[in-house]
Amino acid sequence: MFGGDGPESDGIVGDVDTDVLFCGTDLAARIERAETQLIVAATHAAAGRGADVLAVPVAGGYACFAEPHSPLNKVVGLGFDGVPDTALLGEVEHMMAGRGAATQVELSTLADPAIAAMLTARGYHVTGFEDILGRVPNGDEQSVPGVEVRRADDLAAWVDVVVEGFAHPDGVGVPTHEEFPRDVIERVERDMEKAGATAYVALCDGVVAGGGSARFADGIAQLTGAATAPAYRRRGVQTALLATRLADAAAAGCDIAVVTTSPGSQSQQNVQRRGFQLLYTRAVLVKPLV
Known part of the structure; x- marks a missing residue:
């Protein structure tokens, strides 16, 4: 939590003026x-x-x-x-x-x-x-006009849009050191959902435009697997997915939300605009x- 009066064992330190996470x-x-x-x-x-x-x-x-x-x-x-x-x-x-x-x-x-x-x-x-970035979820996230985010009731549609998004990287920042076959990614996404990650889809005009997932455990919200179909980029889909998952993280009582990105990527820029700060690098x- 922010502030100097929280338990030090949390490892989270914030400044009342700058809200900098340590x-x-x-x-x-x-x-x-x-x-x-x-x-x-x-x-x-x-x-x-x-x-x-x-x-x-x-x-x-x-x-x-x-x-x-x-x-x-x-x-x-x-x-x-x-x-x-x-x-x-x-x-x-x-x-x-x-x-x-x-x-x-x-x-x-x-x-x-x-x-x-x-x-x-x-x-x-x-x-x-x-890079691993984090922020405190505070439950005051704003919705994005024209984008509806909800928990996925059709896992096939969720997997399809996430895999499609991963297949077309944004090309910003340091090139990724990893590439994986499409069928393997499809199976991994389903395995992650079975492992406790909640699936979310974002819709534009009723069409599934993006997807992501989140796992809430031990006070940590892990925001994972977010991707947008190429035809719907630059429309706030990632911002909407972040807002909903952060709101759910706050409701679940999480004191920190974390996301992993490639250094200098569009995804990193997106989450930093939403208040995420660099915690450390792997x-x-x-x-x-x-």
Whole structure:
């Protein structure tokens, strides 16, 4: 919460004049735990449809594999519960390689620096970055004229518009380090919904123009999977999706809402216009297959 009289363990500090958020290691650890829980739950959802998955605890985080070429294939949540055991990390690398996947680690800039040193010594190299932004949801969001946002009652339409949006990036900012097959993204979106993410669609003139999702847990609102169909961009669809999900986050009692973006992207500009501030960055480190 904002102000100096809130519990320090929240890790959220605001200035009464500038409303600047400060993210310390406590808040970063909360956010990384929430991210880990979501990725693990989505991986288990993939197992429910018959995928040969991997979900192994690693020093407070998890190494996950859902299926070939999936964005769920990574090690998440490291950095806030000690340095990984080298033998266990070697086993994870071996299991990933056995599934035809490089080992990818997403590591917060607020994580224990010894982990980055350990990974680079093992042959990992940085392939990209992603920014984590946050703001306090206060429930006073304004609607966008001409755009109606509601919880999705047709998951097929929601998946279709999100996948279509992801297939046509806006081309702003740093080029993404990742590309995924369309059918894999379709399955991942459904797995995320089964993992507890609530699906939302935005409509313009009754037509589904965009979609997004949100997971509310442990006081954190994770705003995920937002995309707009190319024909409906620059009409406030993302702003409307943000407003509704932030209002629902406030109603759910969340003290922080977070979103992950590519550095310098249109998505980052959109959320910063809605009051989101940069909390920290994750470095994406990969150990290639040999």
